[in-house]
Amino acid sequence: MKEKILPKEQLPQILKTLLESYKVFAPIKKNGFYVFGEIETPDEIALNYLNSKIPPKEIFYPRTEVLFTFTKSPQGIDIQEAINPSESRVIFGIRPCDAKSFTLLDKFFSYGKFKDPYYQTRRENTLLIGLACVNPRSTCFCTSINGSPFGEEGLDILFVDLGDKYFVKSLNLKGDELLDQLPGLTPASEKDRFNMTELLKKVLASMTPEIPIENINTKLEQLFDEEVFWDQFSQKCIGCASCTFLCPTCTCFDVVDEETSSSGKRIRLWDTCQFPLFTLHGSGHNPRPTKRQRLRQRVMHKFSYYPKTLDEIGCVGCGRCIIVCPVNQDIREVFKALQET
Amino acid sequence: MEKLEKIMQDTAKHFLQEQKVDLIIGYKQGTIPLRTTPCFVTKPEDISQLVWNVCCDHDLTNFLLQPEYKDKKVGIIVKGCDARALVVCMAEGQIERKMVTIIGMPCPGMIDRKRIESELEPKEILVAEITEDQIHLKGKDFEQTLQKDDYIQASCKSCRYNNPPVCDVLIGGQPIELSFNDDLDEKLAELEAKSPDERWTYFTTLLSDCIRCYACRNACPLCYCKECFVDQTQPQWVGKTTNISDIMFYHMIRAFHVAGRCVECGACTRACPMNIDLRLITRKLQNIVKDRYGFEAGLDPNVPPPMGTHTMEDPQEFITEPE
Amino acid sequence: MTVAEEKSQIKEEKSWEPKILAFLCNWCSYAGADLAGISRLQYPPNIRVVRVPCSGRVNPFYLIKALQAGWDGVLVSGCHPGDCHYLSGNLVARRRFAILKDIVEFMGISPGRLNFSWVSAAEGEKFSKVVKEVVEKVKKLGPIRKMVKE
Amino acid sequence: MTQMSNLKKVSNPYIPKLTTIQEIVSENKPVNDLKTFKLVFNNPDDFKEFDYIPGQFAELSYFGAGECPIGIASSPTEEGYLLFTVKRVGVVTTALHNSKEGTAIGIRGPFGNGWPIEDLIGHNVVIIGGGFAFSTLRSLTKYILAKRELFKKLIVIYGARNPNELCYKQDLAEWEKLDDLELHLTIDRPVDGWTKKVGFVPAITKEVAPDSTDAFAIVCGPPIMIKFTIPVLTELGFADERILLSLENRMKCGIGKCGHCCVGEKYVCIDGPVFTQAQLRSLPKEY
16 A cells, blocks of 8 residues: 655656557547547546546446357367457546456456356456545535445555646556556645645535435335336336446346358357347247336346445446436435335 | 416316316336426325426326226327327227327427436536526536526427417417427428438448337337337347348338327437437438328327228329339 | 559459459340350450349348448449339339448448449340440449458 | 467357267158258267266358357267257258258257256156257166166157157157157147057146156257146146256357356356256346
């Protein structure tokens, strides 16, 4: 744990140093919104952002990914595994909520008897340098879900914007090592530390009040069969699934084969529980045929099933689902309604 | 607009009280600024939830096709585009005219919150007040006033039927005339004048962001197929990946499937989480159908859709006729 | 790419002949193609024929999928308007193809990749001419690259 | 990079092992939508690693068409091959049905928990099956017969629409001759030449009335059969904890990652497919 100070004008220098030995992913502006993309020069970075529209999970878990390729010949079938060890990478400027989502994904992809080597291979050799939220959105509710705009979970280094300088904090050994290689850092003073704590207080005070989510688990279970309760939300859902596609903790995927005459590949691609096809049986039977059941599945999965299997809520409170929904479905309304019943 | 809102509420309330309808599908205040959310009112006393403002951009026709409203008498708040979508559904036999009470709203154009939000980021809007021609925005440490006309949604600027062509009651009784400067037709002409290769580059670049989430399809009031072609597996015609060839395949066929039906409501463009603007395609569809068959979708429920009919005299200049 | 591969590719491009997938309606164009054969009419061997019951049976998927699979051009041929065995299949098809062609070409596929014609059972000669013309057109355009799925 | 090498040692659960179809048996000629495939691993070591128990399933790959989860119909006591009974329904199963002997098939597995053999040892076992869902029950029956001394009484009730739809006719013929297996075969409607029971499985279960003391009931079949069989078993005195069922859901990965098969917090692929009726009571009815 090291605490340093970096004058803002030194940031390009830091990025330059990182770019020398790492592939660097950072927020960039594209089509009027922010995404995490690979940068080649420090000036491509766009740090003046609230949060990226698309969560950075796609760096480790891309929308479509080849699992393996195969070639057919008279001698039989030859399978080539499509895992390439990733080069050392840094994700710079990731928000604490998204960093936390990686701790959830890490858990999920390695839980149980089977591990997911594709995610794990991409994920390793990656350092996460976070940028604390000094300006959380009104739709952010990380504090309600055991998170914080200055949260450190999942990060190796945290940057906090103190106006004209960054408070830089390494959070583990890897972070310590990296900090030692970076130029222009000076030790943080007691005053800097004080300023940072004060800033955190200010930011927390500015946030939308916490939504009480204690016992949410049991409440959800009690209400599981209450059609009226779920209908008030699912009624306006148009089933577009933007909420799940842009969720940093959603992990479901589909697997398809694609083939040309003699070779082919098996591909996995993001899928979503919000489509009826997701659960449709070959016989025509569908265990979740209605919007109500599908919306309930999304909520239950994150707030009831996740805690049961992985001991953590499967949501980081980034609020993307609220912002992106074309009909303004607001998951916080579900919590509120839960508290009222 | 407040005046219209009041009349709309009264009218809707009247319909509910008279039991002319079982429920009203309208808009209510959303949970974040500049947003409304669909609302379903069944009791006359709840009618005050209904709002009407320039944030009512969602196309409510979408809901009418859902099974839960099949046997219900529904009152629905529609703008010009929504009414046209409704008419297409009627012409295609999806909705029975007598089951729907159409409450038409003359539409002044909806505002483009996505653009406002994007331009303001990292500032965030916390309070928005909209007057006749201005939008007052307030947030943490800032206050800003925008001219409403500068932030009208692109699809509203290029709108040609802002007043419902078919409705049971037109709220306020007065159609609104729009006079926005719109360059969609010029842009289209410009693109059409380019070479196929340039157009290919244009569309592959535009659509390369597509994540195949099908939000465009789900938001579309006219994409009501029980099983979409992208979900069919026997055989599976369209690959599901984000390979550009698959993406183009999807968008070509989707365009084909809404040709002669699309009413340019802009729901697809609005719903796209990747901000892909599909308006050039939808405008082109209008032109193709109009040029070839003199047809405009969504104006008359009694005229059969162009892809469901044909004549001996249809133009066929594209047929190969060797000398 | 190795030198040998590169060489073979150059060679391939020089001797390149377009591959064209033809959907012929069972009642007219297929019989027309048959007649062309019986009459010993010469036409380029670049087409592969899929017999369909009616031009109205041809789903737009087939055409785009053909391009995606690397066919350089597509031809759909049916009965003349008014002569459809199923009364109006070709009229439905005519509207469908008109719109599809407009959309596909608007989105950047070169005109000439998608072709449509009317050939009756008696028009063996016309069939050979249509094929010649289509092959010529596609030849000029060169191998398809745009829709092909890598 | 050191971490990388650690990972490589763990085998990739998404990569299938290669097998070859050695034999295809149509179970219901002339309808022919039900075939049993005998698969042999190309590499015998793979078979050694394929350590399974009855009730587990595997993901079969027809390369180019995709993958589908299929219950294993052979018993681990049968050496050298695996059996899978496949109904022709979707893309992959159709491709499988159209393939011939010698075709390469990928296989991943075994997956799922399987029938709880440990619990069954030393008890009476009542096996109730309907239609082609009998596959993993065949596996279990075979297993019990091979280790007969470990189990007590064995009753098998197996029904199908008509005699033709009964799978594994050869096995059934052999089982009928055994005196340490009580076999009840039934068909839905009378057919000329059929001398055995006629009637739906729940009714026959009631008629046979297997003793519930010291017994487990193992049920696998179409949802409608299960729905009406459970009350019969309850009436006969079977506790919910002793009624075992095997679930099916749409499934992609088989290893608890793709999310398709989840029922509540349980994944059919890793927590199931076998659940006791007691467990199912606490799960949402999303299967």
